[in-house]
Amino acid sequence: MSGENNPIAAPLAEVVQKHIPGATGIDALKRLSGGASQEIWSFDAVTPSGAVPLILRRAPGGFRDTGRSGTAVPLETEARLINLAAEVGVPVPPVRHVMTEEDGIGQGFIMDRIPGETLARKILRDEEFAEARPKLARQCGEVLARLHKVDKSKLPPLRVATGRDEVEQYFKTYKELDYPHPVFDLAFRWLRDNAPPDSTELTLVHGDFRNGNLMIGPEGLRAVLDWEIAHVGDPMADLSWICINPWRFGNIDMPVGGFGLREDLFAGYEAAGGGKVDPARIKFWEVLGTLKWGVMCMGMASAFLKGDRSVERATIGRRSSETEVDLMRLLAPLTGKEQ
Amino acid sequence: MQDQPSAIELIEVVGEFIRNHAMPQLKGHTAFHALVAANALDIVKRELEIGPKAGDEEHRRLKALLGKDGSIDALNRELCAKIESGEMTLDTPGLREHLWETTLTKLAIDQPKYSGYRRALEEKA
Incomplete structure (x- = not known):
């Protein structure tokens, strides 16, 4: 139009x-x-x-x-x-x-309207962003530290979700989609056994901090976009979501969005006053984030079967297996070394 | 027995038609969806090649793990329930191997170029 x-x-x-x-x-x-x-x-x-x-x-x-x-x-x-x-x-x-x-x-x-690029394919490959790439992970950490420090008393009414709440929410969706994925059950079981304690301090969480929602220029991060699923939750969730394998777009050894290292993300976060990064909670949220994407792929298959005849939706249904291999590498590593 | 060409050969030629002849004439979203459609045909082709034998093997492993007979769907649902309840864990003999074998087969059909799959193959070697 x-x-x-x-x-x-x-x-x-x-x-x-x-x-x-x-x-x-x-x-x-x-x-x-x-x-x-x-x-x-x-x-x-x-x-x-x-x-x-x-x-x-x-x-x-x-x-x-x-x-x-x-x-x-x-x-x-x-x-x-x-x-x-x-x-x-x-x-x-x-x-x-x-x-x-x-x-x-x-x-x-x-x-x-901030000029720049949000497409991972370009940010990760184009010469224009060659100088930005090595800086981005640290910048993301610094920005998340500030975001998590927003005064909670100033927040508008928002959904509050602990790790345990999110596990149960996605488990319900998984069961409603009614198709067996033994690897997903393994992940749900692990998440229930390893959920962060209820005493975990909750902050404002962006909820979808990843390639696509970050406006990047040749000098680095310009703007954080798409705040529509922001909520109050575990700040470690934002640090993990950008590290799940689907957001690396093939650059598997660059865990942060395909452009950077966790060490830089975490160093930026802690240096900017974001508090100590908790490796156990980081892993919990990486497993949950991966599983969430898998359940979303199942949802695409379900929408297709219910009558949305898009070839794209149909094939995304076949991508839940990608998250299964990622989950297996996280929970049952072949090398004996956990990822 | 059907006549030649085989189902796999038919899928190959339709994929070639989409990629080499139809796509260059298309624009924007339609061109993108044509590529997605060609990729979907590749999944079907790999499933025809790999699926029957791998499915039989998965079914056989499920029967052995659960110690009973049943359809592959029913046995998978039962396996899910036992994992969910904690009755079966990664320490249950055979479960880890079964889940890995099944997962790698799914990827060999769905997306053999996926980075996590390629890395898992290296780690397995």
Whole structure:
């Protein structure tokens, strides 16, 4: 859908004129991607001093229901979290305006469009990012340390999930999908036996900190995007999720997102005041993260069988076996040395 | 007995058609989905080649592990229940080997280029 004939173009232009200083209208409106729980639009605010690059994040059709199996936060909450993250020095796209009812656009907010690259394929291979790659793991650690220090008393209402809560949530999904994966049962059993203690201190957790949600420039990390599954949980979860093998895109010996080493991630985290990294909890979350991706692949197969005739969805169903080999390497290593 | 070409040969030629003739004429998402479709055919081809024998072996191992007969689906479900309850663990004789063997077979069919699979093969050697 392009800009001119789009029903949101006129109300958006009006909002922009009201809330972006000097703006006279909008230009180059285009839909970037669509998910079940969010629309992302790119556009420019036209001002006498030039175009201001912006992004509109909006609920599909203007209103969000439960989204990602009920875990997505409302867009107003997402905007609030981005502001809180900015206050503690996490690089984020500044929020310019949160939609109100009178704007006529539904739920959503406008933020700056930060230039850069999110595609792992390019970040991990292109010459343009050669100098950024060795710095990224440490930068990710530093940024996560700051993110985890957001004052909890300032947080909007958020889902609270301990490690044990997440294990049980995914176990329920796995059982509902009703297809036997003995390796997944092995992992669930291990996770129940090795869950972090209930006394583990919980913090704000991004929840989806990985390639794809990190805007990278030639000099390094520019912005942390997509705060929609942020919640209160074990901070070690964010340090592990970016290390699961699927996010390494083939660079198996670069555990952090395919670009860096855990040592650098953890050193950055501890140096920036993130507290001591706990290897036992790191492993728990790596096993759980890997298993989560496996259960999500099963969900794709299920959606396909229920009538979503996408060839992509069908084949992703066959990728749960990738997570099984990763889980076996974590839990029953062939070398006698745990990964 | 069916006539020639074999099912595997038919799948190969359809894959070649998609990659060499159809894809170059397609754009954007459709081109991407054509590649995904060709990759799906590769899975089918490998399953036809590897699946029957590997499936028989998995079934035989399951019967031995659980000490009973039943369909491969029923025995896998029973194995899941015993692992979930803690009745069977990695220390149960044969379980670790069974899970590794089954997992490596699945990857040999689904995604033999996957980094974790290739690394596991090196570690096994």
